Amino acid sequence: MTAVGLCRGLDTLFAVPPGHRLDDVDRASARQVLGCDDHTLSTLLDRGLQASGEVGEERFDSRDLFNLALYSGTGTTVPEQAFAYSLRWMRSSTEELLAPRASRFALRVACAADRCGPEPTSSLALPRPERLGGAVHDLTVEPADANGPAHDGGDTLARTASELAVTATVHTRGERAELRSPELRAIAAEFAAMDLRWVKLPAALQDDVDLVTSHGVASCDSASRYLAQLCVRAGIPAVTRIGWVVGMLDLVHAWVEVEDTDGATKVIDPVFALFSATVRGTNPLLRDPTVALRTNRLIPTGLPTGRAVAEHRCGGEPAAARVTTKILPAPTRPQERP
Structure with a gap:
């Protein structure tokens, strides 16, 4: 067999x-x-x-x-x-996918070389769950001093250091929303009918939308870029977004945020439908092209696809980085709920 x-x-x-x-x-x-x-x-x-x-x-x-x-x-x-x-969580009920969730978030980047070069700079994307109705509490940064490059519009943090770490308690919640725009529903249905496969790709090909149409394969980034392009061509405001998914093997993920005709910004995750096809008994809403299902497992950044959640430079050049990400369940205190 x-x-x-x-x-x-x-x-x-x-x-x-x-x-x-x-x-x-x-x-x-x-x-x-x-x-x-x-x-x-x-x-x-x-x-x-x-x-x-x-x-x-x-x-x-x-x-x-x-x-x-x-x-x-x-x-x-x-x-x-x-x-x-x-991906066993994809079998969860809709109520479980939408319920408020608290996670202890820890992200660290360090130079991957045995000896870091001169003038090191490390940067990390910050969790921005407030973009999707959540909140951040107890955010700490190590090293804590503010010397070196400052925030990039609040979406990233940088330090003149060979290592940088961010920890926080992150609160998220899901949302189920109907897609109102007929054009948007048609685009979502067209994408679902393409029968794409999510595959692991080299970093240089992860944004290559041509692979979507020429070979029927996609990464999270390329699928999101392709879907966002379809929306923009149809006159629908859309942007790609990267962030993390609680419980995934590859925690860094990408999706699309669109503005529907009711004025609401809605999340369309083109790859979750592809993932759910590999697991039996998944919640059917994950594959429903008429529904924008944002699960409580999404932790967004403020960055689009093509950006990195962690970077390191030393010796005046981009350098290989060692990135560690941990996202674990956390208890919820009443005063911390969003």
Whole structure:
């Protein structure tokens, strides 16, 4: 069953293009990700799975392996099981998805080098749940001094330091809203009918909206950009937004905020519908193109797609950063509720 599913998945795999490949997984690790034996892995190679290196010592791109396993339909691979676990909240009732929620939020960025270069600058996006009816309490910044670059319009924080950390208690709430605009409903239905697949992509391709139409695959960023473009072309005010999702494997997420004909700004999350297709028994509202369902798990920033939630510079150049994000349930005190 595993071999059949993997071979079927390979037929529809969008392989990471040359120039973007990172063959970072050896043969033994590939078998673990795919949940297959060595004979099946050889069969996949014979059928076109891309790899580098000599026969028997091949190396694979981890994103190819993840995407292949995720859509194999076996239910036994590591990516399938990880997705099913991290997205189990999508089975929640509508009431549970809308209820007020409190989370303890911690975001840290540090230089990834063994020794940070001169004139380091670290910056972080701030959680802005008030944009969606929430609130922030007990916000702390480390280091606390205000030397160095200041806020960027309140949406990011920067310090002249090799490390920077932000912690806070974040309160969020969901909202269910009908899409009133006939044009907006048509766009949402058209997008849903495209039958796209969410896939892991190299950073350089995550904003590439051409992949949506040419290959039927999308990241959170590219799907949001594509949907926002459709809205703007139809005369509907729309912007992309990035932030975090409580409980997701990849916490950083993207969605679209549109202005409907009733004057309300509504969240359309094009990728949640794609995610929910990989999990059985999900709340049907997540796939309903007539409804703007904003779950209580969204923690927005004030930034659009294309921006980063964490950055580091040293030696006058952008530098590799080590980013740590933790979002855990927090008790709610009455005075803290939004």
